[in-house]
Amino acid sequence: xxxxxxxxxxxxxxxxxxxxxxxxxxxxxxxxxxxxxxxxxxxxxxxxxxxxxxxxxxxxxxxxxxxxxxxxxxxxxxxxxxxxxxxxxxxxxxxxxxxxxxxxxxxxxxxxxxxxxxxxxxxxxxxxxxxxxxxxxxxxxxxxxxxxxxxxxxxxxxxxxxxxxxxxxxxxxxxxxxxxxxxxxxxxxxxxxxxxxxxxxxxxxxxxxxxxxxxxxxxxxxxxxxxxxxxxxxxxxxxxxxxxxxxxxxxxxxxxxxxxxxxxxxxxxxxxxxxxxxxxxxxxxxxxxxxxxxxxxxxxxxxxxxxxxxxxxxxxxxxxxxxxxxxxxxxxxxxxxxxxxxxxxxxxxxxxxxxxxxxxxxxxxxxxxxxxxxxxxxxxxxxxxxxxxxxxxxxxxxxxxxxxxxxxxxxxxxxxxxxxxxxxxxxxxxxxxxxxxxxxxxxxxxxxxxxxxxxxxxxxxxxxxxxxxxxxxxxxxxxxxxxxxxxxxxxxxxxxxxxxxxxxxxxxxxxxxxxxxxxxxxxxxxxxxxxxxxxxxxxxxxxxxxxxxxxxxxxxxxxxxxxxxxxxxxxxxxxxxxxxxxxxxxxxxxxxxxxxxxxxxxxxxxxxxxxxxxxxxxxxxxxxxxxxxxxxxxxxxxxxxxxxxxxxxxxxxxxxxx
Numbered sequence: 001x002x003x004x005x006x007x008x009x010x011x012x013x014x015x016x017x018x019x020x021x022x023x024x025x026x027x028x029x030x031x032x033x034x035x036x037x038x039x040x041x042x043x044x045x046x047x048x049x050x051x052x053x054x055x056x057x058x059x060x061x062x063x064x065x066x067x068x069x070x071x072x073x074x075x076x077x078x079x080x081x082x083x084x085x086x087x088x089x090x091x092x093x094x095x096x097x098x099x100x101x102x103x104x105x106x107x108x109x110x111x112x113x114x115x116x117x118x119x120x121x122x123x124x125x126x127x128x129x130x131x132x133x134x135x136x137x138x139x140x141x142x143x144x145x146x147x148x149x150x151x152x153x154x155x156x157x158x159x160x161x162x163x164x165x166x167x168x169x170x171x172x173x174x175x176x177x178x179x180x181x182x183x184x185x186x187x188x189x190x191x192x193x194x195x196x197x198x199x200x201x202x203x204x205x206x207x208x209x210x211x212x213x214x215x216x217x218x219x220x221x222x223x224x225x226x227x228x229x230x231x232x233x234x235x236x237x238x239x240x241x242x243x244x245x246x247x248x249x250x251x252x253x254x255x256x257x258x259x260x261x262x263x264x265x266x267x268x269x270x271x272x273x274x275x276x277x278x279x280x281x282x283x284x285x286x287x288x289x290x291x292x293x294x295x296x297x298x299x300x301x302x303x304x305x306x307x308x309x310x311x312x313x314x315x316x317x318x319x320x321x322x323x324x325x326x327x328x329x330x331x332x333x334x335x336x337x338x339x340x341x342x343x344x345x346x347x348x349x350x351x352x353x354x355x356x357x358x359x360x361x362x363x364x365x366x367x368x369x370x371x372x373x374x375x376x377x378x379x380x381x382x383x384x385x386x387x388x389x390x391x392x393x394x395x396x397x398x399x400x401x402x403x404x405x406x407x408x409x410x411x412x413x414x415x416x417x418x419x420x421x422x423x424x425x426x427x428x429x430x431x432x433x434x435x436x437x438x439x440x441x442x443x444x445x446x447x448x449x450x451x452x453x454x455x456x457x458x459x460x461x462x463x464x465x466x467x468x469x470x471x472x473x474x475x476x477x478x479x480x481x482x483x484x485x486x487x488x489x490x491x492x493x494x495x496x497x498x499x500x501x502x503x504x505x506x507x508x509x510x511x512x513x514x515x516x517x518x519x520x521x522x523x524x525x526x527x528x529x530x531x532x533x534x535x536x537x538x539x540x541x542x543x544x545x546x547x548x549x550x551x552x553x554x555x556x557x558x559x560x561x562x563x564x565x566x567x568x569x570x571x572x573x574x575x576x577x578x579x580x581x582x583x584x585x586x587x588x589x590x591x592x593x594x595x596x597x598x599x600x601x602x603x604x605x606x607x608x609x610x611x612x613x614x615x616x617x618x619x620x621x622x623x624x625x626x627x628x629x630x631x632x633x634x635x636x637x638x639x640x641x642x643x644x645x646x647x648x649x650x651x652x653x654x655x656x657x658x
Contacts, residue, residue: 006271013221013266016161016174017210023162027301031126031155037309038064038125042316051320059320063390064305064312067397071124071304071427076117078431078504081464082107082442091496098471098491099498101461102453103445108462110149119288120434122155124427127291127301130158131437132177133284133444135452145452147445152177152285160287162299167433168440169287174223177285180215190272210268221266222283224259231256279451282444288437291429304397304427311392318385325379336361336370398427435502442500450494 040062048058084100086093107113115131122129130152138144152158157178164172183195195216210217231241233252244250261283264274278284291302305312334351340361341348347359361370453459456474463469475490489495 009264009271009275010266010269012223013176013219014210014268016223017159017176017219020159020162020176023299024159026298027127028156030301030306031128031303033309034126034303034305037312038068038305042309042313044313057320057323058316059323060316061319062312063315063393064308067304067308067393067399068121068124070399071430072117072121074427075120075124075431075434078435080116080435080438081503082438082445083501083503084442084446084498085501087497087499091498095491095493095496096498098461098473099446099449099493101463101469101471102449102459103442104462104464105460105468106147106445107149109146112149115149115151116288116434116438118151119437120430123288123290123433124304124430126155127289127303127306128155129288130155131286131288131441133280133286133441133448135279135448144455144457147448147452149441158285158287160285166436167287167289167292168437169285169289170282170440172283174221175283175285176222177220178217179219180212180217182215186216186218193267193270193272216267218272219266221264222278222285223262224283225262227258227260229256229258230254280444280447282440282447284444284448286437286440286444288430288434290433304399304430307396308393311389311396315386315389315393318382318389322379322382322386325382333373334370335373337364337367339364340367340370431504435504439500439502442502446498446500453493 040060042060042062043058051058082100082103084096084103086096119129119131132150132152134148134150135145136148138146159176159178160169161172161174164170169175181189186193186195210219229241230243231239231254232244232250233239234244234249235251259281261278261280262275263278264276265272289301290304293300293302334348336348340363342362344360344362347356350356351359359370453473456472458470458472461469461471471491473491473493475492476487477490478485479488
């Protein structure tokens with residue numbers, strides 16, 4: 001049963017390989033021609049043979065690499081960085097930072113910057129480059145695995161699903177990574193494997209792709225296999241693919257059509273290893289492509305130099321022709337008669353080879369003294385064609401003198417930068433496609449991390465400043481909650497979903513230098529800031545002992561201006577005591593203010609009472625005087641008016657308080 005299943009797998013693999021080869025054959029021929037022209041094989045064989053037979057020069061003045069180097073130089077300055085962000089409610093920012101640091105460590109261990117750059121350089125040189133993501137054992141003494149990023153050196157060894165449309169080919173359903181092996185090496189590595197021909201149905205069945213010059217092709221075969229699974233949503237909104245033991249907790253249920261990624265190492269008729277399921281839903285092989293054009297159902301890729309090759313060949317031809325006219329005749333010929341050189345042929349045959357002080361000749365009455373003819377001159381038409389070919393190479397690549405660093409007709413800095421920008425824009429698709437491939441790589445790594453790093457352990461992470469740190473993952477801690485002790489996860493990489501984005505720009509060293517310059521300029525403008533920011537300025541420097549400078553300056557700061565994590569236990573206790581004293585002083589000041597306010601209120605009430613007592617006494621005296629003088633009614637009226645006026649003033653004053 002297993003052999004029958006393998007036969008179905010192999011039949012599918014052979015059919016898919018044939019499909020991939022047929023669909024991409026035209027592009028592969030152009031790729032090979034691009035690389036041959038790039039390394040200097042630029043003369044057609046029949047023309048070279050003919051010219052060499054006639055002893056004519058076949059010069060190769062290879063100008064193509066400078067255009068590729070201009071693109072790859074821009075790519076090397078990108079410094080792409082994978083940034084991780086939470087993508088759902090269960091994801092935590094702190095865990096995202098740990099995952100981001102883990103990815104940086106994976107990139108460091110893998111020398112990923114070289115992998116990315118070499119893949120993009122391959123795309124610039126021949127329209128496509130590849131790299132992959134693998135999981136391997138940490139070492140021979142460990143049961144823990146790690147993730148690595150590796151380059152695929154030979155772009156012709158990869159055969160992708162021709163129906164894939166994305167530049168990264170992450171939407172492909174299958175891919176092959178082939179490796180031809182000599183029969184002797186194959187038998188040594190796989191002694192139980194057979195090297196006999198695979199059965200066919202009368203056609204080649206794609207087997208011509210599995211034998212190359214007598215060597216056996218061994219292929220790593222990745223493919224997506226459809227899977228139907230059931231998911232459940234529980235009352236706490238948790239979604240799981242494990243059937244709950246208590247049905248009452250289930251709120252929703254549905255079937256999902258998805259896939260799993262499988263891997264096997266195969267020949268045309270035998271499975272050497274596998275098949276095994278991969279720890280990701282993505283095929284872990286990524287492409288960095290150049291420009292792609294859809295011509296009907298066909299897809300044509302192009303490199304930086306694809307359309308400059310003809311101009312390069314014309315440049316070589318006209319330079320060779322010019323050399324043939326001028327360089328092969330370095331001196332002008334002599335005009336002589338046969339009589340003049342008769343018997344003196346030895347001297348005259350060496351006239352253009354040796355610097356003789358004199359040349360003897362026989363007098364000839366019918367001719368004057370021997371003289372040189374007009375020396376050969378370069379053809380203006382040839383020189384014009386050479387210049388045209390050079391300009392055509394710039395036009396077809398979109399990279400002009402300013403972009404190449406050569407002197408050009410532009411004189412102002414603005415004009416030069418504008419032409420450089422035009423060159424960058426013309427070739428920006430290569431850097432853009434590399435950034436897309438790196439983002440896809442980040443998604444693959446994030447998808448693999450919960451499976452590869454699924455146990456409690458301590459891992460090494462790198463910060464943005466390349467500082468190493470050891471952190472625990474998939475751990476728990478006990479903390480007091482509102483209902484008593486509770487367990488809380490510590491950097492659980494299996495919980496939550498995370499997304500990636502790729503940022504490009506100066507590397508950390510360059511940003512640090514720019515930051516340092518900006519800080520120094522700020523301190524020059526505001527010298528007083530140096531007293532409280534001196535440690536930050538020192539930390540941004542590239543001195544060997546800059547960190548020690550920063551630490552000493554930081555210790556001179558008041559405790560309240562320092563990071564608590566950098567304080568010693570005694571300093572933290574002292575700062576806490578100072579804060580407690582400050583809070584106590586503030587509380588006492590507030591209490592004193594309240595006492596003063598109450599005292600002032602009491603004094604105001606006492607003054608009001610005294611004023612009222614004085615008014616009553618004055619009224620009584622006025623009544624007594626009125627009784628004695630007989631003016632009782634007038635006195636009563638005046639007293640009433642005064643009381644009414646006093647009451648109104650009190651009412652207005654009360655309203656003013658509110």
